[in-house]
Amino acid sequence: MVRMLAAAAMIAAVPIAAAAQEAVPVAIVDGTLLDVVAEGQASRVPDIATIRAGVVTQAATAAGALSANAAQMTRVLAALKAAGVAERDVQTATISLSPQYRYAENQPPVITGYQASNSVAVKFRDIARSGAILDALVRQGANQIDGPNLSIDQLESAQDEARTDAVKRARARAELYAKALGMRVERLVSLSEGDGGMPGPVPVMMVRAQAKDATQVVPGEQQVGINLRVRFLLK
Structure with missing residues (x-):
């Protein structure tokens, strides 16, 4: 009889334990979440x-x-x-x-x-x-x-410069919103990087028909861009 009662107690405890494992605690945010999208840029002369x-x-x-x-x-x-x-x-x-x-x-x-x-x-x-x-x-x-x-040969260094610029822009934008709302930026909650672009003028290759003129390739300047999505906590 004692063994039967013990076994029944164990069976009854299984669903309770499973339910406890499935329960996910919900984080309560004490403040206001602000999502900011910012693009940083760096200029380079193509090489x-x-x-x-x-x-x-x-x-x-x-x-x-x-x-x-x-x-x-x-x-x-x-x-x-x-x-x-x-x-x-x-x-x-x-x-x-x-x-x-x-x-x-x-x-x-x-x-x-x-x-x-x-x-x-x-x-x-x-x-x-x-x-x-x-x-x-x-x-x-x-x-x-x-x-x-x-x-650009050393593209990574230009991208890193653009990343730093993007973080500065995101922080400045968060500070602006916080000030307008009468709040302050408490901390950064999350950050993710998106695809950046490389817009810039299309260089012109000038071809001359006369032998006395030389073909010229004008490199111009290219912009390296990085997009960031940043979430801040305002209080």
């Missing part, structure tokens, strides 16, 4: 220019177009090497071969020849020299140039 340079050739046959293209691209790659561009900064971007057609009314298209193209993405770590190097590439057979895409 890397990525430009696509290529060769487009045409010939009566596919083999002829590819052969002529390979010969010109060999000279272009040699010019990059002679200019001191490292191998790690040159990457094949596209290679293509396509037929060229002549169209006439009520007639099927007729293949008149073939066009081959080959381009490389070149990363210039000295933007000031990139224009002169592009001119050298054109002299060696490059006849297709796109870009530049300007970027």
